[in-house]
Amino acid sequence: MKPLALLTLLLITSGSAVGQMLKSNVTGYVGKDVLLSFNCSKDPKELIWQKGLRVVNFHSQDKIKIDDSYVDRTQLFINMEKRNCSLLLRNISTADVGLYTCYAIDTVDNDVWTKESTEVNLTVEINPEKSVQTEEESDTAVPVSVPIAVVLLILAVILLLILLIRRQHRTRTDTDLPAEKPMLQNV
Secondary structure: OHHHHHHHHHHHHOOOEEEEEEEEEEEEEOOOOEEEOOEOOOOOOEEEEEEOOEEEEEEEOOOEEEOHHHOOOEEEEEEOOOOEEEEEEOOOOHHHOEEEEEEEEEEOOOOOEEEEEEEEEEEEEOOHHHHHHHHHHHHHHHHHHHHHHHHHHHHHHHHHHHHHHHHHHHHHHHHHOOOOOOOOOOO
């Protein structure tokens, strides 16, 4: 019975994948480039970037395949020293919106392989200039408004001091003179 259980376990694990799945969200802008990043831990035998079931970019040691709609618009960054397996999409459009999956596959033995994978959900916005302009306006509004507020505060303090000094001066002059008594009497 034990040999049968061991044989079943070997059949189940033979040809199976061991790995982990990472997920992230990325926002890009129409006409701009966007990087779908993936840090892989090993030098993969195959690197596959997919959008749904469509293979966007396939890279193996002896073969490279790029989907027709992504030709001249993708660049793989395969740098094992930095463990980088990222995909750069150039000149993106709203058609590029979707869930991208990357698989870094490495064979351990003939039948057993390991894989690392990531999912990147790409959203594409139409007009980045408006959001950039809003950020710039808010950045310049803060430095301009702070000095104006400081100047107004200083003017308010000066006005308050002037009013207090006048009030004190009036009360001093009023107490020095007797009220409703003539200073000189006729003799």
